[in-house]
Amino acid sequence: MIIALDTTAAALPVVNGGASALGRVVGRTRMGPIMRTVVEIPSEPGFYQAAVDLLTLANLAEPPPKAALLSGGVRYAQEPYDQEIWQTRPVLDTRGLGDCEDLAAAYAAELIRAGTTARAVVVPEGMGPHGGRLFHVVTATKAGLFDPSKELGM
Numbered sequence: 081m082i083i084a085l086d087t088t089a090a091a092l093p094v095v096n097g098g099a100s101a102l103g104r105v106v107g108r109t110r111m112g113p114i115m116r117t118v119v120e121i122p123s124e125p126g127f128y129q130a131a132v133d134l135l136t137l138a139n140l141a142e143p144p145p146k147a148a149l150l151s152g153g154v155r156y157a158q159e160p161y162d163q164e165i166w167q168t169r170p171v172l173d174t175r176g177l178g179d180c181e182d183l184a185a186a187y188a189a190e191l192i193r194a195g196t197t198a199r200a201v202v203v204p205e206g207m208g209p210h211g212g213r214l215f216h217v218v219t220a221t222k223a224g225l226f227d228p229s230k231e232l233g234m
Contacts, residue, residue, distance in 0.1 A: 081120070081121050081122070081123045081127075081128070081164065082106070082118060082119070082120050082164065083118070083119050083120075083121065083131060083164045083165075083166055084116050084117070084118045084164065084165045084166065085099065085116065085117045085118075085119065085134075085135065085138070085166045085167075086111075086114050086115070086116050086165060086166065086167045086168070086171045087114070087115050087117070087138050087141075087142065087167075087168045087170075087171065088113055088114065088115065088142060088143075088168065088170050088171070089113075089115055090141055090142050090143060090170075091115075091138040091139070091141040091142050091168055092115050092117075093141070094134070094137050094138050094140075094141040095115075095117050095134070095138050096117065098134035098137065098138075099117050099119040099134070102119060102121050102127060102130055102131055102134065103119050103120050103121035103122065103127070104119065104120045105117060105118070105119055106118045106119065106120050113174075114171055114174075119131075125202060125204065125215070128202050128215060129201070129202045131166075132181055132184070132185060132200045132201070132202055132217055133199070133200070135166050135168070135181060135182075135185040135200065136185040136188045136189050136192075136199070136200050138168050138185075139168050139169050139185055139186050139188075139189035140189045140192060140193070142168050142169055142170050142189075143170065144193060145169050145170070145173060145190070148190065149169070149172075149183065149186050149187050149190055149228060149232075150187075150228065150231055150232070152173065153173075153176060154172050154173065154176055154177065154178055154183070154186075154232060155176060155177055155178075155232050155233045156177070156178065156179065156180075156183060156228075156229045156230075156232040156233040156234040157177035157178065157179060157233075158179055158234075159179050166181055166182060166185075167182045168185075168186070169186040169189065169190075172186055178232075179229070180216050180217040180218070180227075180228075180229045180234070181200065181217040183217075183228040183229050183232060184200035184201075184217040184218050184219045184227075184228055184229070185200040185217070186228075187200075187219045187226070187228040188200040188219045188220075191219070191221060196221055196222075197221060197222055198219055198220065198221045199219070199220050200217050200218070200219055200220075201217065201218060201219070201220045201225070202215050202216075202217055203215065203216045203217070203218055203225075216229075
C-alpha cells in the first residue's frame with residue numbers, strides 16, 4: 081500500500097522517523113507549505129493501524145488548531161479507491177476536505193490535547209472491488225467509538 085502523508089514542516093520530524101519504521105519511504109515533495117512524504121507499507125491490518133497511529137502523532141506535532149474539528153468547516157470526502165492521501169489538521173483546514181483516517185486521527189489528537197484518552201482505530205469493512213481489504217477509521221475513547229466522518233458528511 082502506498083500512502084502520501086501531507087503535513088506542515090512542524091510534523092516532519094515525527095513523520096520521517098515513523099515512516100522509516102513502518103515501511104519504505106519512496107519520495108518526498110514540497111508543495112508550498114505542505115510537505116508530502118510517500119511511504120510504501122505492507123497491506124496488512126497491523127501496519128495500517130501503525131500508520132494511523134503515526135498520523136495521530138503527526139497531528140499532535142502540528143500547532144493546535146484554532147477551531148474544533150466538528151465545527152471548523154472541514155467536510156468528509158471519499159478518496160478514489162486506489163488513492164491514499166493522508167492529511168494532518170492544518171492541511172485539512174487548508175483543503176477543507178478529508179476522509180476517514182484524516183478526520184479520525186485529527187479528532188483523536190484534539191481529544192488527547194484536551195486530556196481525554198483517545199485513539200484513531202482501524203475497523204475492517206470487508207473486501208474492495210479489486211480484491212483488497214476495505215477499512216474504515218473511527219475514534220475510540222473510554223465512552224466508545226465515534227465516527228467523525230459521519231458527523232462531517234459521510
